[in-house]
Amino acid sequence: MSAATPMTQDELKALVGRAALEHIGHGHIIGIGTGSTVNHFIEALAQQRERIVGAVSSSEATTQRLRAHGIRVFDANEVEELAVYVDGADEIDPRGFMIKGGGAALTREKIVAAQARRFVCIVDQSKWVQTLGRFPLPVEVIPMATQRIIRQFAALGGTARVRLRDGAPLVTDNGQHILDVTGLAITDPPAFESMVNDWPGVVTVGVFAHQRAHVCLMGTPEGVRTISFDGPGR
Numbered sequence: 001m002s003a004a005t006p007m008t009q010d011e012l013k014a015l016v017g018r019a020a021l022e023h024i025g026h027g028h029i030i031g032i033g034t035g036s037t038v039n040h041f042i043e044a045l046a047q048q049r050e051r052i053v054g055a056v057s058s059s060e061a062t063t064q065r066l067r068a069h070g071i072r073v074f075d076a077n078e079v080e081e082l083a084v085y086v087d088g089a090d091e092i093d094p095r096g097f098m099i100k101g102g103g104a105a106l107t108r109e110k111i112v113a114a115q116a117r118r119f120v121c122i123v124d125q126s127k128w129v130q131t132l133g134r135f136p137l138p139v140e141v142i143p144m145a146t147q148r149i150i151r152q153f154a155a156l157g158g159t160a161r162v163r164l165r166d167g168a169p170l171v172t173d174n175g176q177h178i179l180d181v182t183g184l185a186i187t188d189p190p191a192f193e194s195m196v197n198d199w200p201g202v203v204t205v206g207v208f209a210h211q212r213a214h215v216c217l218m219g220t221p222e223g224v225r226t227i228s229f230d231g232p233g234r
Ligand code: 5RP
Pocket: 033, 034, 035, 036, 037, 038, 087, 088, 089, 090, 099, 100, 101, 102, 103, 104, 105, 106, 109
């Protein structure tokens, strides 16, 4: 008998995309993130779109996808509070702290996450780390501050590079640029997030510590593992 074919990373993402539906109540407006894992969630949600009133979206790409499925998209300013925010991550650690922004949507993702009562993070198991920093840290910056911010990261031992698309700096949905920073081990994510956010010209740093996850649904070959970050200290 031949051994079962291992699940691909995309199949693990699809698994958690479907599982996230269980964390969505009925009749709510929810927040929706950006990326390939979230796209699986949107596919699953589209099958039950009467379940929600609509969504606040974290990117132009997600907005287009939601509208294509007939899901109503609300402006963030129209909605006071969201029941839940569902999004992927580039890394997540055992405290629910994350690195996000691989899809360049980190600023709107943080805004929508801040509006939500709960953050449901959906990832495949490759995203699990003990210490944040293996994935290049995305930082959205105002272009005139780029070189100074690169020097500030160098002083911390990091190497920051402008993210390119087709040979030119990638321009975010907010009209800004992205730096990707390697060589950092982020041992105190809340302090690090606050520090970098204070640097003039930083729009958003891709450490999500103040908006950390409440629960992580992790796709593994054995199924979905649910890791809760509720409890003391939250
Ligand atoms: C986009 C993000 C994504 O959540 C992150 O990059 C993970 O993406 P994917 O689900 O495609 O692996 O932060 O800005």
